[in-house]
Amino acid sequence: MSELLASPVEAELARYGTMTRDALTLYVPATEPRRHLWNLVAEYPSRGGKAIRPALCLATTVAFGGELEEAISSAVALELLHNAFLVHDDIEDASLLRRGRPTLHAQHGVPLAINAGDALVVLAGAALRDNRRLLGSRRAALIGDEFDLMTRRTIEGQARELGWRRDAVCDLEPDDYLDLIMHKTCWYTTIHPMRVGALIGSLGRADLDPIVRFGFYLGAAFQIRDDLLNLVGDEAKYGKESCGDLYEGKRTLMVIHLMREASGGDRRAVERFLAMDRAQRTSADVAGVVELMRHYGSLDFAHEFGLGIAEAAGDAFEAAFANVPDSPERRFLHELIAWMLERDA
Amino acid sequence: MPDRDPLDPLAGVRNMADVPRAGLETAIAVVERMLELGRQGATTSSPFHLPAQPVDGANGDGADAAPDRGRELRRLRADAERQLELWGESVRVLLDVAVDAAETRADGRTGNADQLSLGPVSPGVPAVGRAWLHVLDGPPGPPARLIATAFTAHDGAAIEATAASFEPPLLDSFALRASQEIAITIEVPEGAPPGVYHGHVLATGLPEVGLAVRVEVGG
Numbered sequence: 206m207s208e209l210l211a212s213p214v215e216a217e218l219a220r221y222g223t224m225t226r227d228a229l230t231l232y233v234p235a236t237e238p239r240r241h242l243w244n245l246v247a248e249y250p251s252r253g254g255k256a257i258r259p260a261l262c263l264a265t266t267v268a269f270g271g272e273l274e275e276a277i278s279s280a281v282a283l284e285l286l287h288n289a290f291l292v293h294d295d296i297e298d299a300s301l302l303r304r305g306r307p308t309l310h311a312q313h314g315v316p317l318a319i320n321a322g323d324a325l326v327v328l329a330g331a332a333l334r335d336n337r338r339l340l341g342s343r344r345a346a347l348i349g350d351e352f353d354l355m356t357r358r359t360i361e362g363q364a365r366e367l368g369w370r371r372d373a374v375c376d377l378e379p380d381d382y383l384d385l386i387m388h389k390t391c392w393y394t395t396i397h398p399m400r401v402g403a404l405i406g407s408l409g410r411a412d413l414d415p416i417v418r419f420g421f422y423l424g425a426a427f428q429i430r431d432d433l434l435n436l437v438g439d440e441a442k443y444g445k446e447s448c449g450d451l452y453e454g455k456r457t458l459m460v461i462h463l464m465r466e467a468s469g470g471d472r473r474a475v476e477r478f479l480a481m482d483r484a485q486r487t488s489a490d491v492a493g494v495v496e497l498m499r500h501y502g503s504l505d506f507a508h509e510f511g512l513g514i515a516e517a518a519g520d521a522f523e524a525a526f527a528n529v530p531d532s533p534e535r536r537f538l539h540e541l542i543a544w545m546l547e548r549d550a
Numbered sequence: 551m552p553d554r555d556p557l558d559p560l561a562g563v564r565n566m567a568d569v570p571r572a573g574l575e576t577a578i579a580v581v582e583r584m585l586e587l588g589r590q591g592a593t594t595s596s597p598f599h600l601p602a603q604p605v606d607g608a609n610g611d612g613a614d615a616a617p618d619r620g621r622e623l624r625r626l627r628a629d630a631e632r633q634l635e636l637w638g639e640s641v642r643v644l645l646d647v648a649v650d651a652a653e654t655r656a657d658g659r660t661g662n663a664d665q666l667s668l669g670p671v672s673p674g675v676p677a678v679g680r681a682w683l684h685v686l687d688g689p690p691g692p693p694a695r696l697i698a699t700a701f702t703a704h705d706g707a708a709i710e711a712t713a714a715s716f717e718p719p720l721l722d723s724f725a726l727r728a729s730q731e732i733a734i735t736i737e738v739p740e741g742a743p744p745g746v747y748h749g750h751v752l753a754t755g756l757p758e759v760g761l762a763v764r765v766e767v768g769g
Contacts (some may be wrong), residue, residue, distance in 0.1 A: 234692065270600045270624040341632045379572070383580045407600070408627055414585050421581045506569060513570030514577045528599040530620070 214544040217537050221263050222256025224273070225280045232281060232328045245313055245321035246328070249288040252304040257545070258283050261398035261538070268526065268534040269406025275339055276405050279348055282332035283398060286352075289325035290359065290393075292318055297367060298453045299483050340405065347409050348401055355397040362389025370454045373480040377461045379510065383425055385456070391424030399525070419521035422514050427545045429511035432457040433504065436495060451491045454479055458510060462503040463494070471497055515546045600624070639728070643684055646729050650682055666734070666751075669766035674740040677765050683721060684729045685756060693720040694753035696732065701749035701765055709747055709765065713737045721753050736765055744769040 211219065233247050259280035266276035294300070295308040296315055302308065310318035333352060336345035362385055369377070396417050403411035435450045436459065450457055460479070467475055475497065478490055498504050522539055529535055600620050668677035698714035717733040734751065746766050753759040 270621050271628075272625075275628075340628075341635045343631065380576050380580065383576055384583075387580055387584055406624075408624065408631075417585055417588075418581050421584075422577060425577055509567070509569035510573035510576075513573030513575075516570065517574050517577065530600060 212544065214537065214540050217264075218256050218260050221260035221280075222253070224263070224277070225256060225259035225284050226250055228277050229281045229284055229332075232285070232332055241317055242321060242324060245309060245317060246324050248309055248312075248321075249291055249303065250284065252306060254304060256284075257541075258287055258394060258398045260541070261395060262402045264534040264538050265399045265402025266406040267402075268529050268532055268538060269403050269411060271402075271406030276402060278332045278335040278339055279401050279405065280398075282329040282352065283393075283401070285325050285329035285332060286356065287393070289322045289329065290363075292322035292325065294363070296322075297363070298449075298455075300449060300453070302449070344405060344409055347404050351397060351401050351404065355393050358388045358392040362386070362392075365389070366455070369456050370479075373476075374456070375464050375476055375479060377456055377464070379458060379461060382456065382458050382461055386425055386428045387421055390428050391421050395424035395427070396420030415521065415525040415527070419518065419525040422518040422521050423542060423545060426511050426515035426518060429458055429507055429514070430546060430548070432459065433507055433511075436498070436504065448491050448495065451494055452483055452486050454481070454483065454486075458507040459498050459503040460494075462506045463498050463501055466501040466503070467497060471501075518542050518546070643729055646682055647684065665762040665764055667764045667766070668734075668736060669738075670768040671738055671766070672768055673738055673742045673744075675738060677736045677738055677767075678733070680731060680733050681751075681761055682729050682731050683751075683753070683759055683761060685721065685753075685759060692755070694755045694759070695720055697752050697754065698734075698736075698763070699749045699752070701736065701747035701763065703743070703745040703747050705743075705745065707743045707745055707747070709736065709738060709742060709749075711749070713739065714749075714751070716751075721756070721759070734763065736763075738765070738767055742767050 229250055230247070234243055236243070262280045262283060263273055263276050267273060291303060292309050295303055296310045296318055300308050301311055308318075309321060313321075329352075333345075333349060336348050339345075340348065365385055366389060368374070397420075399416045399420055400413050403413065403416055432450060432455075435457075436448055438447070451460075460475075463475055464472065475494060478486065478494055481490075519542060522542060526535055526538070666679055666681045668679045671677045696716040696719055698711045700711045701709040701713070714734060714736050717735075718730075721730055721732075732751075744767050746764060749763050749765070751761040751763060
């Protein structure tokens with residue numbers, strides 16, 4: 206989308222994204238070895254992205270009374286860790302596309318990509334250490350604890366999902382799916398950035414439980430929509446491989462619903478599909494599973510299931526920001542709900 | 551959705567169709583389970599409340615309310631916390647300097663208190679010592695690399711700068727007003743003439759960091 210056509214929310218996201226990426230580049234060494242390391246480290250951040258995480262962190266900081274400058278290192282650390290997760294996830298999932306271009310390991314090979322991912326984690330640690338200068342030791346320690354909790358939750362979620370795929374687990378319920386994305390996606394995409402912003406802005410006094418509720422409803426509804434877009438979205442607009450989740454054997458809500466509803470030969474076909482390696486899954490196999498999802502109403506189910514959660518996000522926002530007065534940042538965060546849950550790319 | 555009571559998250563659920571209701575009920579169960587897990591062993595803090603402030607030029611607290619009072623008070627708290635910590639850190643650095651000087655005197659070393667004396671050692675034997683470097687100023691930047699000048703005697707005899715090595719080799723210049731202990735090793739060449747050699751340890755990017763080093767080579 207061109208700058209001129211961007212909505213106010215997209216313009217704000219772009220502003221926060223530019224601010225964070227400008228600060229991020231200062232942490233990437235301009236030394237050797239460039240070709241085999243630092244150029245790779247800078248690759249994903251340079252591709253842009255929606256910058257939802259840094260925007261949530263920075264806007265929440267200011268909404269809770271803080272200054273943007275106080276949160277910039279945390280936003281950078283978050284963005285660096287996010288990119289590290291992406292590099293490693295792309296390898297684990299054997300993904301081919303990231304933000305509309307070949308994944309890092311597809312471009313440079315798995316060993317160099319793993320090493321670049323490790324370097325992104327190390328740089329995130331350097332950005333976090335700067336919080337001591339920006340915030341003082343007490344709040345820097347609080348933010349450090351938040352990052353420890355977030356990385357642990359994310360890694361635990363990733364382990365659970367990879368385990369399901371390796372062990373060809375099929376008997377899952379929607380509760381399992383929501384618990385998975387609470388750990389794997391929501392904590393670091395929505396909950397953690399706002400918890401960090403609230404702690405910085407409130408000088409460590411904010412009640413974080415309402416933020417967890419809001420972040421989870423928002424993040425879960427967002428993820429369900431993302432999973433649906435992966436199946437039915439326009440690949441050019443979406444920026445990821447169409448049906449990539451199915452090629453990777455991810456246990457999305459649609460897959461879980463299909464496994465519950467399908468019977469006889471249909472169920473056995475899906476079980477066989479889920480037990481395959483990615484390399485064995487053909488486009489015809491994937492199209493067959495999508496067709497079964499349409500037949501059994503799995504796409505509609507996931508859409509409606511997500512709607513119930515999305516409905517709750519608005520009320521949860523008011524509870525999370527109940528003690529926060531009106532401000533441009535508070536309004537931006539409120540408007541972000543609709544933008545995240547109605548997007549088509 | 552009809553009006554909902556924020557204290558009753560299930561109030562809205564009752565009016566939903568089956569699938570959206572199942573979605574919300576499942577989500578509530580998952581998030582409350584997670585919160586319960588987080589509460590185990592947690593302590594409670596005083597509630598946060600940021601007073602209303604003017605938005606877009608409007609005075610949100612009435613005409614007599616001090617504009618941005620809440621934010622100013624909050625900034626005061628944050629600044630006070632950082633200032634107290636900086637004072638504490640400054641006191642710590644001053645104590646370090648004083649204790650280093652006292653240790654040098656107690657060791658019976660002569661000369662400048664800021665000087666590190668190594669040896670006497672025989673030619674071919676490394677001279678080893680430890681010192682504290684104090685990063686009192688300098689802009690935040692990439693870690694500084696420790697380097698040495700050549701070590702020169704009164705008669706022109708010299709030990710090359712490359713004979714010196716450091717552990718750690720880098721000084722974290724992000725931590726301003728901090729001190730860092732380093733170990734220095736000078737590989738005294740086999741053919742070095744006996745004498746007293748003088749040189750300096752410096753840190754790239756930190757112009758105020760400088761440590762004089764005296765190396766005594768015996769016969």
